């Protein structure tokens with residue numbers, strides 16, 4: 234076997250959910266009528282292997298962010314399991330839970346709301362080390378991570394409002410990298426950015442997967458962006474995984490109705506110029 | 513003044529300023545009757561300020577200079593009252609966020625029919641019938657029930673269709689759509705664009721489509737103006753500008769689009785991006801404002817600001833890219 238493939242095809246999943254379901258009680262519409270229930274996640278099987286970049290697409294409201302909350306352990310599933318390195322994160326014991334919490338980090342859509350505006354960037358970067366009680370040379374770690382995301386060290390003294398959206402997303406990625414995670418989960422990380430800037434962030438995520446051997450779970454509603462960044466894509470619709478495949482296959486031969494809708498929604502300059510984009 | 517209306521709008525040397533801050537710096541373009549122009553550029557380049565100046569809706573403290581010829585008058589010299597009586601009638605606007613432009617405590621049907629009554633003098637019955645008809649044209653389900661809904665009771669895509677219905681109700685000569693689908697889901701986006709496309713065509717209105725999304729411009733417009741730091745840096749027919757961009761900024765925007773070919777999906781491939789960011793208004797670089805981000809910048813670019821040429825397609829660039837993709841030395 235050559236070392237070209239980033240992960241052995243038979244490697245066991247690093248982060249995995251099995252038969253995961255979650256039901257929310259909605260507000261009562263009328264008095265004396267039971268509260269309606271919404272099955273937000275319905276028997277989800279999902280996994281990512283070491284060094285693998287996996288995409289998750291679906292229209293808004295399909296349950297992507299709810300699944301992210303399960304994958305990061307902030308919400309406990311009603312049914313099913315979340316496994317990190319083969320061990321259940323809710324029943325696997327305190328030491329494993331601690332390992333899981335530092336090994337799976339998340340980047341959210343809007344860096345302006347996920348970074349504290351009153352905190353200097355340098356302080357924000359140290360935050361995860363403090364809350365996870367990680368020991369070591371913190372100053373050296375900050376410099377190492379800044380270098381990985383391509384930021385200058387004078388960023389440390391500055392405040393979030395002094396940065397553009399693209400730079401802030403780099404900072405948010407840097408913060409997620411601080412604890413030395415094995416899995417990075419990015420929930421719509423470029424949806425709020427201009428296309429010209431979006432490319433900077435997508436390239437960075439790809440570099441991190443290659444250079445650090447990170448696993449990436451990349452979530453978006455835009456299939457073309459996900460396809461560019463990942464090698465396997467899960468399609469979600471109304472709380473269910475309706476299709477899994479290689480990005481190019483999903484594009485060329487989408488099977489599920491939800492996948493067909495997502496593929497059909499992609500606009501391109503070429504189709505526009507050819508006059509058939511809105512056909 | 514003649515009664516002939518050669519253009520839906522003719523903007524000359526538009527400047528939008530607030531004290532010594534200038535957000536729009538000498539913008540000129542013309543949209544013929546029924547024509548469609550796209551205005552494209554990254555966030556912060558001055559697209560919305562341009563639109564708001566045309567509508568006479570600039571935020572407090574900002575003022576307009578230059579001229580905006582529309583329907584036989586110069587909008588820059590019109591009173592607030594005169595402008596207000598035009599909005600919704602001869603020109604109208606669809607905003608990115610319909611929730612902030614719809615009245616939250618009025619039923620959506622009443623909001624549409626009051627626009628019709630105000631501008632056409634139709635009585636209530638007629639206006640209500642027209643409203644139902646319009647909502648049907650917007651492909652919205654159960655129009656009779658929908659008119660009685662409040663804005664928060666319907667989805668984002670439905671709200672945007674209501675906004676479009678309202679903007680189109682009086683057959684305006686010009687419709688300005690400022691990022692009308694940016695806040696919508698991708699699958700809904702295409703439906704709304706298709707609808708806007710057809711509705712504008714059916715009415716023979718002209719369209720100014722503002723977006724940072726190049727594929728939308730390619731799908732809907734016949735000309736495009738590329739805006740950067742408050743100026744138009746390239747303008748011309750969409751087919752020519754997008755196939756053979758002359759300005760390096762236009763080239764950069766086109767190159768950053770994710771495409772679906774095999775190369776782009778290869779694990780080692782990298783998308784082209786434009787380094788850096790749009791400069792803030794208070795510290796614009798001298799010369800060409802794009803020079804700190806431009807791969808072809810020279811000393812001349814850093815010293816002297818290039819102007820748009822006067823041919824049909826023109827780029828404000830000292831070293832434009834030619835059809836073969838080469839950069840002119842000059």
Ligand SMILES: Nc1ncnc2c1ncn2[C@@H]1O[C@H](COP(=O)(O)OP(=O)(O)O)[C@@H](O)[C@H]1O
Pocket residue numbers: 257258259271273291292293294295296297298299300
């Ligand atoms: N705490 C909650 N209580 C009730 N419903 C919720 C809650 N969180 C999310 N939902 C609903 O669950 C569905 C899935 O939401 P979400 O996971 O945010 O989708 P996505 O990220 O794909 O847009 C939506 O219908 C949403 O309204």
Ligand SMILES: Nc1ncnc2c1ncn2[C@@H]1O[C@H](COP(=O)(O)OP(=O)(O)O)[C@@H](O)[C@H]1O
Pocket residue numbers: 535553554555556557558559560561562571792793
């Ligand atoms: N209400 C406002 N007050 C002060 N500055 C503003 C306001 N609106 C926009 N600006 C500034 O004007 C410039 C152009 O903004 P805008 O026209 O909104 O750009 P675009 O629509 O292309 O994203 C930006 O630098 C922005 O910060």
Ligand code: SF4
Pocket residue numbers: 759760761800801802803804806807808809810813818828829830831832
């Ligand atoms: S004028 Fe110079 S800096 Fe500006 S786009 Fe042209 S080559 Fe680049």
Ligand SMILES: [Mg+2]
Pocket residue numbers: 297298299
């Ligand atoms: Mg979400």
Ligand SMILES: [Mg+2]
Pocket residue numbers: 559560561690691
């Ligand atoms: Mg804008």
